[in-house]
Amino acid sequence: GAVVSQHPSRVICKSGTSVKIECRSLDFQATTMFWYRQFPKKSLMLMATSNEGSKATYEQGVEKDKFLINHASLTLSTLTVTSAHPEDSSFYICSAPPRGIPNYGYTFGSGTRLTVV
Amino acid sequence: SQQGEEDPQALSIQEGENATMNCSYKTSINNLQWYRQNSGRGLVHLILIRSNEREKHSGRLRVTLDTSKKSSSLLITASRAADTASYFCATAYMKSSGDKLTFGTGTRLAVRP
Numbered sequence: 692g693a694v695v696s697q698h699p700s701r702v703i704c705k706s707g708t709s710v711k712i713e714c715r716s717l718d719f720q721a722t723t724m725f726w727y728r729q730f731p732k733k734s735l736m737l738m739a740t741s742n743e744g745s746k747a748t749y750e751q752g753v754e755k756d757k758f759l760i761n762h763a764s765l766t767l768s769t770l771t772v773t774s775a776h777p778e779d780s781s782f783y784i785c786s787a788p789p790r791g792i793p794n795y796g797y798t799f800g801s802g803t804r805l806t807v808v
Numbered sequence: 809s810q811q812g813e814e815d816p817q818a819l820s821i822q823e824g825e826n827a828t829m830n831c832s833y834k835t836s837i838n839n840l841q842w843y844r845q846n847s848g849r850g851l852v853h854l855i856l857i858r859s860n861e862r863e864k865h866s867g868r869l870r871v872t873l874d875t876s877k878k879s880s881s882l883l884i885t886a887s888r889a890a891d892t893a894s895y896f897c898a899t900a901y902m903k904s905s906g907d908k909l910t911f912g913t914g915t916r917l918a919v920r921p
Contacts, residue, residue, distance in 0.1 A: 697850070725908065734896060735851075735911045784850055788907060796841050796853025797898075797909060804848065 693719050695787050697800025704775055704807055712770045712803045714785035721787040724768035725797075726760060729782040741768045775807040812912035814897060820918040827884040829915040831897030832877075838900045838907065840873055842882050845894045845914075854882075854895075889921045 694717040704710050714724055722743045727735040739749040739760050747760035757779075759771040772779050784802045789795035812833035821827055833840070839858045843851040857864045857873045857880070864871045870883040884891055897912040 727911075732916070734913050737908060737910070740908065782848070786851075786909070796843070796856055797851075799843075799850040799852070801850040802848070 693787065693790065693795075693798040695721070695785060695798045695800045697785055697803060699803060700801060701804045702806070704805070706776055706807055707774055709771055709773045710775055710805060712772075712783055712785075712805075714768050714770075714787075714800045716766045716787055716798075719787075719790055720765035721768070722765060723788055724762060725786045725788070726758075726768075726770050727784045727786065729784060729802075731782075735784065738770075743768075772805065775805070777807045780805055780807045812897060812899060812910065814895075814912040814915050816915060817913065818916045818918070820920065821887055822920050823887060823889055825887055827887050827891070827917055827919070829882045829895055829897075829917070831880045831882070831912045833880075833897070833899045833910075833912070834878065835899070835901055837875075840871075840880050841898045841900065841909070842869075842871060842880075843896045843898060843911075845896065847893075851896065884917075887917075887919045889919050892917060892919045 696715045698713050724741045726738045728738050729735045737750050738753045739747045741747045741760045741762035743762045749755050762768045785800040786797045814831045841856045842854045845851045855866045855871050857871050868885045873880045894914045894916045896914045898909040900907050
């Protein structure tokens with residue numbers, strides 16, 4: 692089945708530094724990748740949609756310059772949290788949509804726990 | 809916000825009992841999906857029901873969809889301790905930017921051994 696590998700699973704960084712999160716589709720080509728943010732015991736909020744070869748589409752209220760998204764190839768999408776602050780601490784998850792197979796759900800990465808100190 | 813609501817927010821049951829979770833949403837949809845999330849992990853797809861379907865089964869899972877009421881329910885029968893997780897409904901609807909998923913608020917299920 693489809694697998695999305697997300698790294699790192701956990702990262703602690705200092706305020707003001709940048710952190711890159713990678714999501715790779717291992718056995719399929721993902722032309723689109725969705726990036727979500729999740730607060731403790733809360734639901735997933737869509738941040739942006741990355742598209743291979745074009746600019747990402749950001750949801751309302753998401754700072755484009757803070758959350759840089761790049762979809763460099765058909766198997767790699769990255770989210771970079773720039774100049775991180777403690778309020779950016781959260782759980783970030785990527786997801787690839789189904790590959791045209793009926794009744795096939797989206798495939799999610801295992802998530803990245805970001806802690807900014 | 810397009811986010812749906814789920815109830816209950818939390819549910820605690822004994823192993824062997826059935827668990828029912830409900831989801832309501834706000835817009836027209838192409839399909840509705842249910843996902844499971846273990847603590848601190850990614851989401852796992854459980855089942856998808858299309859807008860023209862009313863009921864679907866998969867193993868111990870039963871999903872219903874009422875598009876007139878914009879609601880869905882997930883029933884887990886004969887629950888096991890390993891079913892302990894958070895469960896989310898997600899609706900897919902067509903937008904100009906592509907088919908996006910919008911998640912409900914989630915139900916935290918605890919199954920006591």
